[in-house]
Amino acid sequence: MTLTNTFIIRYNNLPEVNRYYYSHGRKKEWYLRKENLIQYLKSGDNEIDFLWHSVVFNLFSKTLYSYSPENYKYCNDFIHWKYGHHNVLYKVYFGKFKNFIDDNCSTVPQELREIFYNYSKNKVDAYCKYFLGLIGLFADECCEINCINLINKAKESAFFKEEFSDLENDLSNIFLRNLYYQILQ
Amino acid sequence: MINFVFNKLLQMPFNTEGDISVLNEFNSVIKIQSVLFYPSSGADINDLFYVNSKRIEEINECSPNIFVHTDFMFRRDYGLPTFDQLLEYPNFYISKFKYLNDDKSINIYKLRRPNSNEIKWLIFFRGYYNEDIIKELIINKIKIPVVYAICDGITHGMGACNEKNIPTILYPLLASDLGIKFIITEQGWDTVKKRLEDASYTLGEDEFRLWLKNILLISDNLFIKHLLNLSNEDLRNILRRELGAINEKSLNEDGKLRCYHVTYTKEMKLKKMNL
Numbered sequence: 123m124t125l126t127n128t129f130i131i132r133y134n135n136l137p138e139v140n141r142y143y144y145s146h147g148r149k150k151e152w153y154l155r156k157e158n159l160i161q162y163l164k165s166g167d168n169e170i171d172f173l174w175h176s177v178v179f180n181l182f183s184k185t186l187y188s189y190s191p192e193n194y195k196y197c198n199d200f201i202h203w204k205y206g207h208h209n210v211l212y213k214v215y216f217g218k219f220k221n222f223i224d225d226n227c228s229t230v231p232q233e234l235r236e237i238f239y240n241y242s243k244n245k246v247d248a249y250c251k252y253f254l255g256l257i258g259l260f261a262d263e264c265c266e267i268n269c270i271n272l273i274n275k276a277k278e279s280a281f282f283k284e285e286f287s288d289l290e291n292d293l294s295n296i297f298l299r300n301l302y303y304q305i306l307q
Numbered sequence: 308m309i310n311f312v313f314n315k316l317l318q319m320p321f322n323t324e325g326d327i328s329v330l331n332e333f334n335s336v337i338k339i340q341s342v343l344f345y346p347s348s349g350a351d352i353n354d355l356f357y358v359n360s361k362r363i364e365e366i367n368e369c370s371p372n373i374f375v376h377t378d379f380m381f382r383r384d385y386g387l388p389t390f391d392q393l394l395e396y397p398n399f400y401i402s403k404f405k406y407l408n409d410d411k412s413i414n415i416y417k418l419r420r421p422n423s424n425e426i427k428w429l430i431f432f433r434g435y436y437n438e439d440i441i442k443e444l445i446i447n448k449i450k451i452p453v454v455y456a457i458c459d460g461i462t463h464g465m466g467a468c469n470e471k472n473i474p475t476i477l478y479p480l481l482a483s484d485l486g487i488k489f490i491i492t493e494q495g496w497d498t499v500k501k502r503l504e505d506a507s508y509t510l511g512e513d514e515f516r517l518w519l520k521n522i523l524l525i526s527d528n529l530f531i532k533h534l535l536n537l538s539n540e541d542l543r544n545i546l547r548r549e550l551g552a553i554n555e556k557s558l559n560e561d562g563k564l565r566c567y568h569v570t571y572t573k574e575m576k577l578k579k580m581n582l
Contacts, residue, residue, distance in 0.1 A: 148396060192420050192422055195356055200564050202567075203567060203572050204564070208569070264563075
């Protein structure tokens, strides 16, 4: 199961940023302060997985909203119906994917940074599979999403590319390359 | 002046705004395309997304292209998001025409979904009673094969601001007048049956008798006339027999989300009229 009730509850509880924007309550943003981030990283591999799953889930929401808006509502409604949590897709990360994975996670002490980087690099493949698994789950359960079409559409957009770093050793860049590779496969 | 199909609802001064070609086109499609009617719709537009033959196979050729919404209590300054802003999510391409004054408005929207050439129409009557619109539909011989009646504010929820109201649980009695084939509602037979078992009175009269009289105000329906000649007990017995015979199924119980409402997804039923 790609998406679990436990994950959704934890994701919903990620601390939110309050800032004014013109969204009529349709957007909530989460953010982790440095001390929170350190706590997660100190808590072991499962927590690193949770952080990745959260930022990938955020990417899924943003991708759907921008490139498959006709399905964004169906997926959001489905989560409410199946898991009992309302408007989960409205919640996205405060910044871009790379801001969390590459920038924020490099502000932590050297030792934790290395643990995070090395562990993540080994698991990027699994995180890409998680992203594709989310699309697959919703495609099976509630709407017609063509995974390849969705990613190809996103690939053409500068807005999507900006989510990821241009530096090839950055984790977000590795994630993106791995994602494209998996789509090709 | 444009011969708007609902001209009779424009008895007081109205301003207009928007694209007049939308009104012209709406006039030409309303009588030929499949229509859904959503009484007391409020701000809900889930029917636009869920009531189609892809989601609900049973409705098949009745899959609506035109959605007629009405809500008496929807205020102009309802707050954010406004009704127009509701439709902007998720990214409909919209053209619109409106008649409006402080008390009422008739908003006509031509909507195209992103990544699709499919056109849907929505007409929203703000400040009108459901019964006013039903009467106009009958006069104009506009059939509504699908009724989407979630929380009508009469027998379920808040509202009931009209003494001449007709609860949606009795809409099956209007099936022949309006060409109703399907009703999607959270008020299944269990709810209706219980209501029929509870003797309750409104304005000193059996509530079902009162509602039937209200139907006669908009429809010259012989069956209703017949019912009104019966005692309260017989009247309720016949309603129990007629309404109880309607084929009904739950929409979301087989693990698939076929129709969604923020509050009543679990209770949603599809009633098929026995025409």
